[in-house]
Amino acid sequence: MPTTALTNSTKTKSPFIGISTPRIKKVSTKPFLKWVGGKTQLLEELKKYIPQDFNRYIEPFVGGGALFFDLAPQKAIINDANEELMNTYAVLRDSVDELIDELSGYVYEKDFYYEMRAKDPSKLSKIERAARTIYLNKTCFNGIYRVNKKGQFNVPIGRYANLTICDEERLRTAHLALQDVVIECDNYMNVLLKYAKEGDFIYIDPPYHPVGKYSDFKRYTKDFFYKEDQVALRKEILELKNRGCFVMASNSYCDFILDLYKDFDIKVVHAKRFINKNASGRGNVKEVIIL
Numbered sequence: 682m683p684t685t686a687l688t689n690s691t692k693t694k695s696p697f698i699g700i701s702t703p704r705i706k707k708v709s710t711k712p713f714l715k716w717v718g719g720k721t722q723l724l725e726e727l728k729k730y731i732p733q734d735f736n737r738y739i740e741p742f743v744g745g746g747a748l749f750f751d752l753a754p755q756k757a758i759i760n761d762a763n764e765e766l767m768n769t770y771a772v773l774r775d776s777v778d779e780l781i782d783e784l785s786g787y788v789y790e791k792d793f794y795y796e797m798r799a800k801d802p803s804k805l806s807k808i809e810r811a812a813r814t815i816y817l818n819k820t821c822f823n824g825i826y827r828v829n830k831k832g833q834f835n836v837p838i839g840r841y842a843n844l845t846i847c848d849e850e851r852l853r854t855a856h857l858a859l860q861d862v863v864i865e866c867d868n869y870m871n872v873l874l875k876y877a878k879e880g881d882f883i884y885i886d887p888p889y890h891p892v893g894k895y896s897d898f899k900r901y902t903k904d905f906f907y908k909e910d911q912v913a914l915r916k917e918i919l920e921l922k923n924r925g926c927f928v929m930a931s932n933s934y935c936d937f938i939l940d941l942y943k944d945f946d947i948k949v950v951h952a953k954r955f956i957n958k959n960a961s962g963r964g965n966v967k968e969v970i971i972l
């Protein structure tokens with residue numbers, strides 16, 4: 682996993698230099714990818730607990746970035762351990778026209794899908810790689826990102842009546858929201874260690890602790906997020922608080938998480954989620970916001 686920031690190739694200076702005078706007017710937008718555990722429906726709840734005033738926005742498990750795109754902060758650092766995802770963000774930030782050109786040629790057809798799925802992303806250019814990620818996300822079953830032990834994407838094609846593979850308008854607004862944003866692809870701990878400072882607002886949305894027998898929430902990358910990772914994350918949150926950061930986290934509503942965060946302020950909220958492998962398993966489930 683690369684440990685360096687995916688830098689904006691057109692800029693040579695740190696993206697934070699001169700940032701106090703924003704160069705680009707950013708507008709609130711929606712994620713350009715579907716992402717398991719996406720926070721679109723919880724936005725109104727989450728926004729109740731965001732501090733009025735903060736320095737930088739840091740999201741170390743960004744996924745589809747529902748809160749990030751909604752806030753469209755001027756000063757931000759986003760990270761995820763998923764290399765394909767973070768390459769896509771970096772390409773969208775730096776090369777939106779080339780990305781749109783590439784993606785415009787992609788079609789929703791079974792043979793094309795399986796050819797695209799079989800490609801080894803490490804042999805593609807950054808732009809082809811990002812276009813492949815967006816294409817697979819739009820056309821695969823339920824927009825799930827799942828890889829096998831070798832890291833190969835293995836989700837079957839999905840069935841869609843209406844599908845826009847290249848949503849140019851959405852991509853261009855996301856491109857604007859990403860200007861001057863630092864994009865990392867690393868373990869969340871390294872990113873927090875490197876960037877989190879007093880006055881920063883940090884939204885922590887890790888892989889949820891599974892609640893059901895079939896819960897698949899952990900399978901975003903070939904690396905899983907275990908109980909001991911949740912315990913380490915709690916420790917990290919306390920450390921951030923001591924550093925003077927504002928921290929908000931989300932997780933599943935279950936005994937383990939309620940107990941782990943019993944000394945924190947916990948808000949219980951409701952979200953519509955897939956809760957098992959059947960399509961009928963979409964239910965109203967409880968989740969928690971931890972402050």
Ligand SMILES: C[S@@+](CC[C@H](N)C(=O)[O-])C[C@H]1O[C@@H](n2cnc3c(N)ncnc32)[C@H](O)[C@@H]1O
Binds near residue numbers: 716720747761870886
């Ligand atoms: C619940 S999802 C985030 C959803 C996101 N907030 C949204 O609105 O779409 C959790 C993310 O954490 C990432 N992840 C898992 N383990 C990680 C780690 N150790 N460090 C950084 N990111 C990790 C996964 O790739 C996944 O995208």
